[in-house]
Amino acid sequence: MTLTSRRPAGTATARPAARARRAGFLTPPWWFVAPALLVYAAIVLYPSVSGIVYAFTDWSGIGDKSFNGLANFQHLLSDDQARSALLHTLLLTVTIVIVQNGVGLLLALGVNARIKSRTVLRVVFFAPVVVSPVMIAFLWKYVYNPDPKAGINGILGMLGLSDLRQDWLGNPSLVVWSIAGMVVWQYAGYSMVIFLAGLEGIPAELREAAMIDGAGRFQQFRYVTWPLLAPSLTINVMLSTIGGLKLFDQVYAATGGGPGYSSETLSTVLYKQAFVFGKYGYSTAIALVLALFVAAVSLVQIYYLRGREVGV
Amino acid sequence: MNHLRYGLRTFALEIVMIVVGLAFLFPVYALVVLSLKDSKQIASSPLSPPTSPTLGNFSRAWSSASLGSALLNSTLITIASLVCLIALGSFAAYFLARCASRLGYGLYVLFLLGIVLPFQLGMIPLFKLVDHLGLLGTYQGIIVFYTGIQLPFTVFLYTGFIRALPRDYANAALIDGASHLTAFTRVVFPLLRPITGTVLILNAVFIWNDFFTPLLYLGGSAKETVPVRIFSFVGQYVSDYGLVFAGLVLAALPIIVVFLVLQRYVIRGFASGLKG
Numbered sequence: 001m002t003l004t005s006r007r008p009a010g011t012a013t014a015r016p017a018a019r020a021r022r023a024g025f026l027t028p029p030w031w032f033v034a035p036a037l038l039v040y041a042a043i044v045l046y047p048s049v050s051g052i053v054y055a056f057t058d059w060s061g062i063g064d065k066s067f068n069g070l071a072n073f074q075h076l077l078s079d080d081q082a083r084s085a086l087l088h089t090l091l092l093t094v095t096i097v098i099v100q101n102g103v104g105l106l107l108a109l110g111v112n113a114r115i116k117s118r119t120v121l122r123v124v125f126f127a128p129v130v131v132s133p134v135m136i137a138f139l140w141k142y143v144y145n146p147d148p149k150a151g152i153n154g155i156l157g158m159l160g161l162s163d164l165r166q167d168w169l170g171n172p173s174l175v176v177w178s179i180a181g182m183v184v185w186q187y188a189g190y191s192m193v194i195f196l197a198g199l200e201g202i203p204a205e206l207r208e209a210a211m212i213d214g215a216g217r218f219q220q221f222r223y224v225t226w227p228l229l230a231p232s233l234t235i236n237v238m239l240s241t242i243g244g245l246k247l248f249d250q251v252y253a254a255t256g257g258g259p260g261y262s263s264e265t266l267s268t269v270l271y272k273q274a275f276v277f278g279k280y281g282y283s284t285a286i287a288l289v290l291a292l293f294v295a296a297v298s299l300v301q302i303y304y305l306r307g308r309e310v311g312v
Numbered sequence: 313m314n315h316l317r318y319g320l321r322t323f324a325l326e327i328v329m330i331v332v333g334l335a336f337l338f339p340v341y342a343l344v345v346l347s348l349k350d351s352k353q354i355a356s357s358p359l360s361p362p363t364s365p366t367l368g369n370f371s372r373a374w375s376s377a378s379l380g381s382a383l384l385n386s387t388l389i390t391i392a393s394l395v396c397l398i399a400l401g402s403f404a405a406y407f408l409a410r411c412a413s414r415l416g417y418g419l420y421v422l423f424l425l426g427i428v429l430p431f432q433l434g435m436i437p438l439f440k441l442v443d444h445l446g447l448l449g450t451y452q453g454i455i456v457f458y459t460g461i462q463l464p465f466t467v468f469l470y471t472g473f474i475r476a477l478p479r480d481y482a483n484a485a486l487i488d489g490a491s492h493l494t495a496f497t498r499v500v501f502p503l504l505r506p507i508t509g510t511v512l513i514l515n516a517v518f519i520w521n522d523f524f525t526p527l528l529y530l531g532g533s534a535k536e537t538v539p540v541r542i543f544s545f546v547g548q549y550v551s552d553y554g555l556v557f558a559g560l561v562l563a564a565l566p567i568i569v570v571f572l573v574l575q576r577y578v579i580r581g582f583a584s585g586l587k588g
Contacts, residue, residue: 028407042456047435048433051433051435114318135563149358
């Protein structure tokens with residue numbers, strides 16, 4: 001309130017009070033949020049905070065636990081299993097993000113065209129998304145069967161490419177790529193529908209204007225479509241990165257982390273450390289590293305990819 | 313892409329896309345073909361179309377995986393969790409969207425934090441807590457888990473939608489003397505139908521297919537969900553592909569059928585909602 005206010009003195013004080021009273025009357029009561037907050041605190045907040053604390057202890061589930069500083073994290077760096085899990089997780093995540101979104105974009109461009117099969121193909125490519133990843137993994141375990149007559153090997157034989165037959169999941173240097181392949185197969189359709197939603201939001205006049213200005217197909221894509229797809233790309237890269245970092249079901253069902261440690265991920269290792277070896281403290285330390293990766297990647301991507309986004 | 317007519321270029325693209333679609337469906341072809349063959353046919357020619365298809369695998373898979381009870385468990389857990397999520401989530405979001413104070417905003421940010429936190433961070437403390445409360449192997453334990461773990465995402469979707477909704481409808485009811493409860497359930501909630509649909513679809517697909525937590529909470533009990541039951545079933549009959557694939561077909565069929573019936577809504581839901 002300043003002396004230069006032009007409002008009549010009476011209403012200047014009366015109105016905000018009346019408004020506040022009215023707003024108070026119109027604001028829903030606190031108990032609307034209380035049940036949700038309670039469940040959220042019990043299931044997410046309290047356990048997560050405990051998890052952060054336990055990451056610095058030698059907790060084994062039974063008996064006392066004592067703080068052991070950074071010992072769990074030092075162990076993580078010297079533990080071959082955890083180190084290779086970290087490496088595989090990053091490798092899988094980068095591969096899945098690039099290939100899944102690349103394939104998803106191509107599929108989206110394909111079914112966004114005026115082809116007659118577009119509706120059917122959309123449904124076909126999206127269908128695996130709604131099926132349980134565990135079941136997809138078992139299906140792909142057959143596709144990757146080492147038997148020369150079965151799965152991909154059988155197809156390669158029929159095509160006269162018998163030399164390319166592989167033990168897809170049994171070969172330690174191939175297994176990570178094979179798992180990436182099944183994840184991409186399942187979720188490329190997810191990337192596709194997000195890109196499609198983006199493509200449908202681009203006004204046709206923009207591309208027509210570019211065409212009239214003499215832009216070729218590639219130039220239309222490069223200078224009109226691609227920049228305007230930035231929001232879809234942000235969502236897709238975020239979703240596939242977080243999905244890749246947390247990858248568990250597919251690996252656990254298809255290989256169990258093997259052969260040896262050659263397909264362990266952070267999630268499978270932290271599961272085994274807890275429920276096979278009873279090393280709860282160490283397991284939560286791995287979970288904390290995973291959480292930091294997810295949080296860091298989310299923040300970086302929000303800042304970096306959002307910066308690319310332009311308005312129509 | 314030619315928007316004006318169906319030219320040669322579009323035709324070529326059509327052919328390419330159909331070939332890609334067929335190649336994409338190869339695993340599904342193998343799944344169906346193998347589930348219709350006995351082990352002798354699978355050994356001799358696994359990928360050829362079945363010469364004398366048999367449904368024997370299906371009846372054997374249904375009984376040896378006790379899929380009936382697993383489907384019942386999954387259905388019950390999914391529906392109960394969805395009811396809790398929609399009830400708690402919509403009420404909370406309505407408060408968060410309409411509360412102008414700093415408290416409202418702070419709580420909203422607190423809920424959003426849950427979208428970024430991977431559940432593995434709290435996995436073990438929560439498992440111990442659920443165990444301590446005697447809720448392992450029960451419906452209640454896993455239903456409360458799904459409600460808590462999916463609330464941040466649900467609240468996020470509802471709050472965004474409610475913020476864009478005019479306040480006048482609820483205010484009119486309140487001024488006419490309705491309670492907040494009545495104004496919300498009778499006036500506001502029906503207006504939330506589009507976003508409730510999205511919340512329903514995204515959470516249903518997640519809960520129905522989730523594996524890790526039901527494996528921990530329900531593994532070995534009579535309340536196992538479909539993915540957990542299939543996991544142990546496959547482990548038991550791993551080399552009998554005909555039987556295993558018949559089990560997979562039966563287990564995947566319900567959600568595939570629902571998807572095909574509701575495909576427009578499901579695809580729209582996934583395309584619009586940000587899912588962590």
